[in-house]
Amino acid sequence: MKRPHFSCLALVTFLGVVALMTAASLHADEAAPIYVKQIPAGYRDWKLISVAREEGTLDDIRAVLGNDEAIKAYREAKAFPDGTIIVRIAWSFDASKENNESFARFLGHPVDRQSFVAGARKNGIQFMVKDSKKYAATGGWGYAQFDDGKPADDTVMKACFPCHQEIKERDYVFTHYAQ
Amino acid sequence: MKRPHFSCLALVTFLGVVALMTAASLHADEAAPIYVKQIPAGYRDWKLISVAREEGTLDDIRAVLGNDEAIKAYREAKAFPDGTIIVRIAWSFDASKENNESFARFLGHPVDRQSFVAGARKNGIQFMVKDSKKYAATGGWGYAQFDDGKPADDTVMKACFPCHQEIKERDYVFTHYAQ
Numbered sequence: 001m002k003r004p005h006f007s008c009l010a011l012v013t014f015l016g017v018v019a020l021m022t023a024a025s026l027h028a029d030e031a032a033p034i035y036v037k038q039i040p041a042g043y044r045d046w047k048l049i050s051v052a053r054e055e056g057t058l059d060d061i062r063a064v065l066g067n068d069e070a071i072k073a074y075r076e077a078k079a080f081p082d083g084t085i086i087v088r089i090a091w092s093f094d095a096s097k098e099n100n101e102s103f104a105r106f107l108g109h110p111v112d113r114q115s116f117v118a119g120a121r122k123n124g125i126q127f128m129v130k131d132s133k134k135y136a137a138t139g140g141w142g143y144a145q146f147d148d149g150k151p152a153d154d155t156v157m158k159a160c161f162p163c164h165q166e167i168k169e170r171d172y173v174f175t176h177y178a179q
Numbered sequence: 180m181k182r183p184h185f186s187c188l189a190l191v192t193f194l195g196v197v198a199l200m201t202a203a204s205l206h207a208d209e210a211a212p213i214y215v216k217q218i219p220a221g222y223r224d225w226k227l228i229s230v231a232r233e234e235g236t237l238d239d240i241r242a243v244l245g246n247d248e249a250i251k252a253y254r255e256a257k258a259f260p261d262g263t264i265i266v267r268i269a270w271s272f273d274a275s276k277e278n279n280e281s282f283a284r285f286l287g288h289p290v291d292r293q294s295f296v297a298g299a300r301k302n303g304i305q306f307m308v309k310d311s312k313k314y315a316a317t318g319g320w321g322y323a324q325f326d327d328g329k330p331a332d333d334t335v336m337k338a339c340f341p342c343h344q345e346i347k348e349r350d351y352v353f354t355h356y357a358q
Contacts, residue, residue: 047223
């Protein structure tokens with residue numbers, strides 16, 4: 001009866017070790033940042049959260065759009081629920097010759113710096129995807145950047161959370177809703 | 180028998196004059212610019228056409244949104260059908276202290292002019308509503324500007340069409356779709 005007992009103990013021990021290893025592995029997964037690797041479908045159709053302009057080396061004009069969960073949370077000033085996705089699209093900041101000529105005729109004098117419009121896409125597309133369990137290591141948000149449709153390296157992505165972490169009190173989201 | 184004949188002729192003449200006056204009146208209505216006096220419902224939910232920045236005295240950052248008819252026509256590069264509505268919303272162009280501080284920490288040096296975001300609404304809301312019959316006098320588009328929710332005077336609105344007329348070949352619409 002000893003061998004079966006020993007075998008049973010060994011089996012229990014083995015299963016216990018497996019369980020511990022699995023738990024450790026799950027814990028490691030939770031602790032490591034996870035980044036979003038696929039472009040969320042239909043984002044160009046989402047509603048407008050706000051617009052912005054980055055000067056300096058970024059030099060773009062941008063729009064921040066949100067899916068329905070995002071827009072609802074913003075408008076009701078509630079916490080962003082799991083499923084929320086926010087996207088930042090940026091375009092080159094181009095002086096509009098056509099618009100400036102039209103303004104010039106209207107004003108009766110030449111206009112050099114007046115109208116700037118969105119040109120080609122620039123500075124990639126960025127997403128924040130809310131899933132409080134999956135992205136627990138980065139405040140419940142998964143981050144993504146796509147350059148020419150391809151996800152940026154994880155080394156690049158590691159720069160996201162340290163900045164967003166500064167505004168934890170606003171659930172890590174910089175952009176305010178433009179009324 | 181002469182009087183009834185005369186009366187009949189007079190009546191016919193009278194009716195003819197009334198008909199001509201009505202036609203003239205209708206024609207006058209068609210020829211006079213008609214402006215949009217009600218804010219189209221739900222415009223803040225519409226999809227994004229593009230973003231822009233106006234410097235000079237306007238000094239704003241803006242978004243141009245379109246209803247489904249507008250977006251479909253833009254994306255398919257087709258003529259804008261009746262029912263198309265395009266809206267221009269503008270906000271004050273505000274330096275973002277919060278964003279600049281975050282950039283500064285990231286870059287390791289102070290950042291003065293970097294991030295500009297949408298502040299309060301500014302420069303009213305403007306609409307273009309397509310109805311080729313109703314707005315025939317202004318190229319098939321009805322124009323609107325609302326300041327604090329109230330439609331601008333017709334004298335103000337008369338400035339719309341002369342500028343838009345310059346781009347008749349693009350159906351009077353300045354804004355290009357931002358891909």
